[in-house]
Amino acid sequence: MSRRGIALLYGGLFALVAGLVLVYETKWGGGPRPRLPVHNGRLSHRDVIAMLIAGSAIGALGVGGWAWLRRRGRRPERLARVVLAGAVLFSGFTYFYARQGLMTSSFVHRWDAMHYLLAPRYYAEIDYDELYSCIVENVSRRAVPDDNRVRDLATYRMTTAGALRAEGRCRDHFSPERLARWKSDLELFTGYGGAGILRDALEDRGYNGTPFEAAVAGAVADRLPLDWATLNLVPLFDVAMLLAMAGVVTAAFGWPVGLVFALYFFTNAADRWGIIGGSFFRYPWMVTLGLGFAALRRERWGRAGFWMALSALFNVFPAVFSASLVLRGLAGLVRGQAPAAKYRRFVGVAAITTVLGLGVGLLPARHLGNYTGWWHDMELHNVERFQGFGVGLKFPFTFRGAITADQDRVPERVRRMRFHQVRPWYRALAAVVLGMALLVALRTDDEVEAAGVLGFTLFFTLLGTVGYYFAAAAVLVLALHRRARDGPGAAFIAALFLCSVLAHVALYATLYYRFMYNIVISTTWSIWLVALLAWLVARTGGPRRRAA
Numbered sequence: 001m002s003r004r005g006i007a008l009l010y011g012g013l014f015a016l017v018a019g020l021v022l023v024y025e026t027k028w029g030g031g032p033r034p035r036l037p038v039h040n041g042r043l044s045h046r047d048v049i050a051m052l053i054a055g056s057a058i059g060a061l062g063v064g065g066w067a068w069l070r071r072r073g074r075r076p077e078r079l080a081r082v083v084l085a086g087a088v089l090f091s092g093f094t095y096f097y098a099r100q101g102l103m104t105s106s107f108v109h110r111w112d113a114m115h116y117l118l119a120p121r122y123y124a125e126i127d128y129d130e131l132y133s134c135i136v137e138n139v140s141r142r143a144v145p146d147d148n149r150v151r152d153l154a155t156y157r158m159t160t161a162g163a164l165r166a167e168g169r170c171r172d173h174f175s176p177e178r179l180a181r182w183k184s185d186l187e188l189f190t191g192y193g194g195a196g197i198l199r200d201a202l203e204d205r206g207y208n209g210t211p212f213e214a215a216v217a218g219a220v221a222d223r224l225p226l227d228w229a230t231l232n233l234v235p236l237f238d239v240a241m242l243l244a245m246a247g248v249v250t251a252a253f254g255w256p257v258g259l260v261f262a263l264y265f266f267t268n269a270a271d272r273w274g275i276i277g278g279s280f281f282r283y284p285w286m287v288t289l290g291l292g293f294a295a296l297r298r299e300r301w302g303r304a305g306f307w308m309a310l311s312a313l314f315n316v317f318p319a320v321f322s323a324s325l326v327l328r329g330l331a332g333l334v335r336g337q338a339p340a341a342k343y344r345r346f347v348g349v350a351a352i353t354t355v356l357g358l359g360v361g362l363l364p365a366r367h368l369g370n371y372t373g374w375w376h377d378m379e380l381h382n383v384e385r386f387q388g389f390g391v392g393l394k395f396p397f398t399f400r401g402a403i404t405a406d407q408d409r410v411p412e413r414v415r416r417m418r419f420h421q422v423r424p425w426y427r428a429l430a431a432v433v434l435g436m437a438l439l440v441a442l443r444t445d446d447e448v449e450a451a452g453v454l455g456f457t458l459f460f461t462l463l464g465t466v467g468y469y470f471a472a473a474a475v476l477v478l479a480l481h482r483r484a485r486d487g488p489g490a491a492f493i494a495a496l497f498l499c500s501v502l503a504h505v506a507l508y509a510t511l512y513y514r515f516m517y518n519i520v521i522s523t524t525w526s527i528w529l530v531a532l533l534a535w536l537v538a539r540t541g542g543p544r545r546r547a548a
Contacts, residue, residue, distance in 0.1 A: 001081055001255035009085055010243040010250075010262075013092045017239055020097055025107040026229035028192065034102060043102040048274075049508045051098060055091035055267040056504060059497035062087070063260060067490030084259040091266035096239055100278040105193065108232045109278030111201045114189050117234060117280040119207035120218035121226075122182060124365045125173040128377040129154035132202050134170040136161040138183050143195040144202065153206040156380045161202070188231050208381055211361030211370035212313040217281040218364060238283045245290040252294035253481050260484075260493065261477045269503035270391050270521050271471035285315035286471050292321070293478050296448050301342040305350035313357035317463060318472065321455030322350060324441040328450065331442060342447075386415035388514035392464020393433065394419055395522035397426050408514045415518070430461050436533035443540035452479025453536065460525065467517045473525075483539075492532050499524040 001009075024034050036043065066080055101107045119131050126134050132153055136144050144150075146162030174182055189198050209217065220237075224230055246265070250258025265271070276282045292307035311318035329343030339347075361370055386398060388408070398415040419426070437457035441450040452475045459465075459472065476496060483489025502524055507516040 001085075001250070001259075003251055006247050006250050006255070006258070009088065010247045013089055013096075014236075014240055014243050016089075016093060017096045018236055020101060021107050021232060021236060025101065025232040028228040036102065043098055045103070045511065046508055048094065048099050048103055049504050051094040052091070052267050052269070053501060053504045053508065055087055055094065055263060056269070056497050056500040058083070058087045058091075059260065059263045059267060060494045060501060063484070063490050063497065064494040066256075067484075067487050067494075070485075071487060081255060081259075084255075084263065088259055088262045088266065091263055092243075095266040095273050096277070099274040100235075104278075106232060107278055108235060109274075109276070110189050110194050110197050110231075111204070112276050112279035112282070113231065113234070114198065114201055115204070115207045115279075116209065116217070116276075116282055117221055117231075118185060118189075120209065120214050120281070121185070121221035121224075122178070123214045123218045125178060125182075126170075127366065127369075127373045128206060128208070129373070130169055130173070131206050133164045133167065134173065134182070135186065135198070135202065136164050137168065137170045138179075139186050139190055139198070143190040144199055148199050148202065150202040151205065153377070153380075156205070158203070185226055188226065188228060205381060206377065208377060210313060210316065211374055212357045213281070213284070213315070214370070215360050215364050216284075216314075221280065234280045235278045237281060238277070238279070241287045242283055245287040248294045249290050249478070252297045253478060257477065257481045257484065261474055264477050264493075264497060264500075265471065265474040267497070267500055267504075268471065268473055269500040269507075270467040270473060270517070272468050275389070275468050283471070285311045285318055288314065289318050289321060289472060289475065293448060293451065293475055296451060297478070297481070299342070299447075301345040302349040305346040305348070306353050309350040309353035310357065313354065313361075315469075317459060317465065317469065318455075320458040320463075321451050321472075321475070322346075323458060324450035324454040325447065327438075327441060327454075328447075384416065386412050386419060386518075387466055388412070389466045389468075389517045390464055391460070391467045391470050391517055391521050391525070393430060393461045393522070393526055394426055394464050395518040396526055397422050399519050399523075408512045410514075433457060433461055433530060433533060436530075436537050440533060440536045440540055444536070446482055448481060449479045449483075449536075452476055453533070457529065457533070460529065464522075467521065470521075488535060492528070492535070495528055499528055 020034065062080070062083060069076065097107075100109060114135075115131070119126060122134075130153070132150050136148075136150060141161075144161045146160060146165065148161040149158055150161050150164055151157070152159045152164065188194070207214075221234075224234065242265075246258070246262045249261055252258070253261070288307045288311040292304050292311060295301075295304035295307055305322075308318065308322045312322070325343055325346050329339035329347060332339045332343070362368060364370065366373065386395070395415075398410075398418045400418060434457060437454045441454035444450050444453075456473065456476055456479070460470075473496075477484075477493055480489050480493055484493055499521065503516050503520045506520045507513065510516075
């Protein structure tokens with residue numbers, strides 16, 4: 001597939017989504033909604049899940065079938081390109097628009113945009129622990145009654161809107177002009193049925209963007225002329241960035257790997273555009289991470305250091321995907337050798353980017369206070385959690401009993417208690433998994449494989465965050481870009497799609513979201529990861545070939 005073909009594919013998908021948003025979403029009240037021959041013109045949850053099942057199944061069957069044909073000397077490349085490109089278009093449309101446009105009342109996800117559009121837009125006035133206080137003080141009691149439950153972001157304890165109003169934390173934060181604009185913006189989140197969404201969203205955990213993310217997103221958000229039309233258009237920033245990243249990755253890795261990467265990204269059961277999609281500036285960390293892997297594939301070490309450091313500045317946790325390059329450089333020092341030039345270049349550019357990025361985070365609002373406020377927020381936010389939408393190696397250890405709705409009603413404290421009862425078993429398994437991943441990262445002669453395998457293993461094993469950050473699982477397709485040429489490598493990629501099929505089917509049958517995340521995804525990925533690492537350890541046995 002030529003660069004022109006890649007641009008037409010991803011550019012065409014963006015044009016389709018943007019066109020639908022412009023036609024159907026930019027008029028207050030939702031405008032004329034697209035009509036479909038199902039459910040009175042609207043898609044249901046199960047319709048969207050069925051579409052995702054179809055995309056995942058095409059990925060599993062397509063990768064497996066391609067490997068089977070190659071082993072028999074057949075290479076129907078034209079057919080494969082057409083099928084994969086069609087699956088990417090279909091699944092990309094499902095991912096970006098069917099869930100947020102055809103199933104919901106508006107394309108914008110007001111719950112999430114309230115946090116990640118308004119907070120950076122007013123970062124100069126509102127610290128991390130004051131967002132909800134400033135909202136309840138400036139909306140009517142009809143929109144948010146005094147007895148409405150609200151999380152006090154300064155303590156993470158639940159209180160009421162009336163109690164926060166009585167404290168008056170926001171009285172002196174705004175100039176008259178900025179206060180008038182703030183109140184006008186809030187009307188977009190209370191009108192057209194938004195008050196109910198707002199009342200529920202005030203029980204969430206606030207805005208948690210890094211100071212760097214707040215500075216960059218705020219520089220854009222603060223300049224937007226916000227109204228109902230632009231509120232529905234701003235999600236297209238993420239759509240455009242993700243599709244541009246997919247195009248760069250496809251050009252760097254070639255059409256077979258690049259299209260499979262895009263298809264998996266759009267059908268990955270853990271990454272739910274419906275949770276943080278339709279918002280503002282929620283995926284720059286994923287975009288820069290993908291660009292970092294593309295740079296690694298092209299052996300542009302300084303560029304890779306820049307993009308991967310930028311990803312960590314946006315969201316911290318992507319730093320785990322740089323661990324292999326740092327460790328491989330340190331391994332040379334341990335052997336009494338100078339690290340290879342590529343490692344020095346990667347680390348040097350990453351370090352400079354990090355320092356400059358931290359400086360950018362000092363620029364707006366409270367300067368050093370940006371970091372002290374964010375650090376306090378992280379201390380509250382990052383306590384040991386077993387959230388219902390969490391994914392990771394620890395979650396299978398919390399499962400007890402049958403597959404019923406009760407699994408979705410299990411309190412977080414009960415999940416934590418169950419985990420602590422068997423924590424030694426988790427630690428033993430985690431040690432084995434991490435040990436195997438470290439061996440692979442030090443032995444393989446492929447930097448992309450080392451970064452993807454060790455990075456994902458660290459993320460999945462040690463962090464276990466909310467599922468939508470596991471959009472990063474798509475880099476596993478890139479990590480196996482060379483192995484996909486043989487039967488076992490292709491089988492592992494097909495099995496990765498199959499994990500999503502199983503999770504989507506479980507969700508379709510039950511609509512138990514927490515069970516799907518905590519148990520189905522976490523368990524199938526745990527099995528898949530152990531099998532993959534065992535195979536890679538065997539394949540990379542012996543001394544690692546030294547890279548120049």
